[in-house]
Amino acid sequence: MKITRNHILFLLIAFAFMSNTELIAQCAMCKATAKSDLDGGGSIANGLNTGILYLMTIPYIILMTGAYFFFKKPIDAKIKAWKEKHFPAKQATK
Secondary structure, three states: OOOOHHHHHHHHHHHHHHOOOOOOOOOHHHHHHHHHHHHOOOOHHHHHHHHHHHHHHHHHHHHHHHHHHHHHHHHHHHHHHHHHHHOHHHHHOO
């Protein structure tokens, strides 16, 4: 049986869903401090995790916004060309 790119992609996705690891975005020192705080009854660890996740989302939002403006013009041009090809009478009335 030939292993294709789709097989490898499926196996990677299946492995990602079956892995049972916690995804906490903290260094070892922060994790130890947060754990001792939670054991003591504090709530700083929840705020620390939320803050880390908040800071992690900002670059993704910037990248998505940049990609939108980068790909908007070529996609709009293709849509306009398709409309002119398939609906020439409607374009002439504008």
